[in-house]
Amino acid sequence: MHRLLTLIALFLCFSVQAENTSTGLYDQKHIKSISIVAPEWEGFTNRDGSGLYWELLKAIYEPEGIRLRYAIVPWNRAMKMVTRYQVYSAIVGEYLDSEEPLIFPQFAIDVEYLSVLTRSERGLPWQGLSSLSGKKVGWIKGYDVLPDEQRDFELVEYRTTAAGLELLADGRIDYMIDEWDEIAAAAAAKSEDMGLYTFNEMPDGTDVYVGFLDSPLSAIYISIYNKRMRELYHSKQLQQLYEKYEAEIPQSVIDNLQADSN
Incomplete structure (x- = not known):
């Protein structure tokens, strides 16, 4: 009950803020906080507030x-808490082509590479x-990792990552392509020894973003995000933060920021 009341209070608070913004009563000087949600990803969204994403967002706002x-919340629930219930202002880790009612800043927060998984005992090369x-x-049905014209292989689709691991273990597929965190979660659920597998990365990554609730208040949040990303980049703080977590600034961010300077 206490948890439900807390969520309702947060919702009402956000609703008042959004209404004030839409009537012109709110501007940046009235905004005291921003609530952002994501699953727990080690090194990115740690529960103690450390991690690349949390630290970057603190440096921005x-x-x-x-x-x-x-807040740390499983993905599907987190998305609903932003888009449906409007408890949080934004979610970290969404793609730009999302079908959810979100709006996005100019700059990505990260780039994600799909993992290519094989059984180590097969000794299959990766070039x-x-x-x-x-x-x-x-790969999972509907992923469409590569377009038809690039598929000079036999594609086997399945519905869950766990099903893909079973196909790989049985030798019914040679390579499996999926998101690393989904593979790790499916393997952990089965107590699978990850030492049995060899991991590589697909050559092309996909940018991931902070997706904001589609509201007038988010327009202010996004304006600040874009401005501060430029400032952090030019002060070298952005590079230092990504290096701290052994991550890479998305190339699209670098390209856009360099274009701004010309």
């Missing part, structure tokens, strides 16, 4: 007098996409 309120040629390659 806190110098502007806006305190970051973060980029050419290694898939003539093999049986599996």
